Amino acid sequence: MTAPTLSQEELRLWSEWLAEEYGLHFGPERRDTLRNRLEPRRAALGLPSYEDLLFHVRFHPEREAERTRLVPHLTNNESYFCRERGTLEVLRDAVLPELRERLGAGGVLRVLSAACASGEEVYTLAILARESGLFAPGQVRITGIDLDPCALARAHAAVYGEHAFRGTDPAFRERWFRPVGDERWEVRPELREGVELRRANLVDERWWSGLPPQHVVLCRNVLIYFGDEALARAAEGLHRVLAPGGALFLGHAETLRRVGTPLQVERRPGAIFYRRSEEDA
Ligand SMILES: C[S@@+](CC[C@H](N)C(=O)[O-])C[C@H]1O[C@@H](n2cnc3c(N)ncnc32)[C@H](O)[C@@H]1O
Structure with missing residues (x-):
């Protein structure tokens, strides 16, 4: 089954929530990146759309566990010793x-x-x-x-x-x-x-x-x-x-x-x- 697209509206909803909740920024130019990062969790949960995934991480009784699983897909952990x-x-x-x-x-x-x-x-x-x-x-x-x-x-x-x-x-x-x-x-x-x-x-x-x-x-x-x-x-x-x-x-x-x-x-x-x-x- 192919992954669904991330609609304009879903991009907006996700961007707002991620910025509010974690300070993470996904602007329109990063639409494909965001979709690719959400996809593993959408697929694992068997949800039909990214809006459903958002609903899950916001309101599901086990949302905290799901957020813990999702966050590593969304962060950029680039670092090295003696940086700057x-x-x-x-x-x-x-x-x-x-x-x-x-x-x-x-x-x-x-x-x-x-x-x-x-x-x-x-x-x-x-x-x-x-x-x-x-x-x-x-x-x-x-x-x-x-x-x-x-x-x-x-x-x-x-x-x-x-x-x-x-x-x-x-x-x-x-x-x-x-x-x-x-x-x-x-x-x-x-x-x-x-x-x-x-x-x-x-x-x-x-x-x-x-x-x-x-x-x-x-x-x-x-x-x-x-x-x-x-x-x-x-x-x-x-x-x-x-x-x-x-x-x-x-x-x-x-x-x-x-x-x-x-x-x-x-x-x-x-x-x-x-x-x-x-x-x-
Ligand atoms: C690019 S790394 C920077 C690592 C290190 N400080 C450095 O300069 O090499 C950014 C880190 O910020 C973390 N991060 C992003 N949003 C965060 C938040 N709201 N609270 C705490 N850490 C966050 C990410 O998980 C990631 O590990």
Whole structure:
């Protein structure tokens, strides 16, 4: 049986719902992409149309389970180690030393990778903190959150192929990973200590409420897809989750300008980031 077409009206209904629910953007130019991504779930459920599938994920008693199955088809989990190096260098050379001083000798640094995909950013941050020499093992807690449960499962497994290392030199892989065969490498166990992964939707109200205040937040290459409403909700959470004095780094192409934020902009050669002021408690 051939797959049905995704009508103009269905495209509109799906786009609105995905933007509202997850911040995911599927404009008219991505009609075929959206159809291809919905098709496996429509076929598996034996539903006649994409409108029926939408009805199912919105109103069926088991909609949460179905959403969990559908989301991995819709997200773009592209990531790699040491992505956007300029940001990481500013974090390592300017922000971490200052936070080290502020936290005092025994203080624990809390770092959040928001939209962590398969964990490349989480382990990059763990390595960065180690290589900075500023924090002893056990003094850094890193939390990775993502909408996509399959990406989080890969982050848990912490095994990566060649592609994930394209932004690094061989010494990086040699030092922090061990080969597990078949051109794949596993994160060394000591880097996984202090790492926690959990599912969260940046568009949900109060998505940050279960998290302790974070000294550093990276939220990169996800907000670029969000419309104004989703961005405003995510921005509110990014502000709330930061500890006073904490720093927020977005992707190179991302900004909160469109929605406004009480966070202050700081510029350093190589990166711009946001800071929650000490007085904003
Ligand atoms: C392109 S990856 C970015 C990964 C990493 N931050 C980086 O820059 O390499 C985007 C990630 O955002 C996640 N994502 C999309 N919408 C989300 C939402 N509403 N809440 C949480 N994560 C979301 C996707 O599942 C995907 O893993």
